Amino acid sequence: MQYFEDIAVGDRASFGRYPVQRDEVIAFAEKYDPQPFHLSDEAAAKTHFGRLAASGWHSCAMMMAMIVEHGRDHRQAGLGSPGLDELRWLKPVYPGDTLRCESEVLAARASESRPAIGLLKTRVTVFNQDDIAVLSCMSNIMIARRPD
Template sequence: MSDHTTMPELYLEDLELGQRFTSPSHVMELDEIKEFAGRYDPQFFHLDEELARDSLFGRLAASGWHTAATTMRLLVQSLPLAGGLIGAGAEISWPRATWPGDRIHVESEITAITLSRSQPKRGFVTVRSETINQNGEIVQVFTPKIVGWRRA
């Protein structure tokens, strides 16, 4: 598994439009889904298999926020921006549910690089990140604007 200790940090000068990054994968285990939901999104369709059958999902599903939190961890492991991943706004959508047992990974592409006019040492990097399950289905689309740093 890669992380910032093994990948060189990337500065704005190292980035280009269309540049892609792929994360390692993570399996969304049932007990992890229930634990996250119990703490942060305690709705019946994330906690109880029986009751979830009568929900919109038809079965127990991971919280979208759990998918988002896992996506963030996978981004940290695969997108080594100097100074860390500091968000300055984002859009998020969940086109389909994440199920227990799904193996997800994140594929990211740089879609914009903007230099700051008022802060010459930094700028913003917009990244479209698709969280994809083992069947190649997109379960989340996350498009953050991230603070990027120029070399000193």
């Protein structure tokens, strides 16, 4: 198991592979972000997107799926997150793109109020298949400290 004490400021990781599927883009938009440029080729063609584009919130969900899979693969003792900071949608995500993530640990500290928990701040950047950054954020992570 990977605990707080196993992670250092400056640690970097590259992980994930998420193929963006047209039907998933539309299904997500229908349920959560039903704007025309997320639902219709014709409507999207009339916008700066030029074609059907994934919702930014869908892009965040795809990022989260890759983060969770990476945490499982590395048996991290993750305890959730109190939130994201500085979320930016840098470029559109389109059906047919394949996404991946890179992360860097920016800060680490033990919780003062909960001694069994460590807190990490990481920069997460999502890239498409052309290595173009499409999303970035600062992620705040709670992770278990090594048991005594």
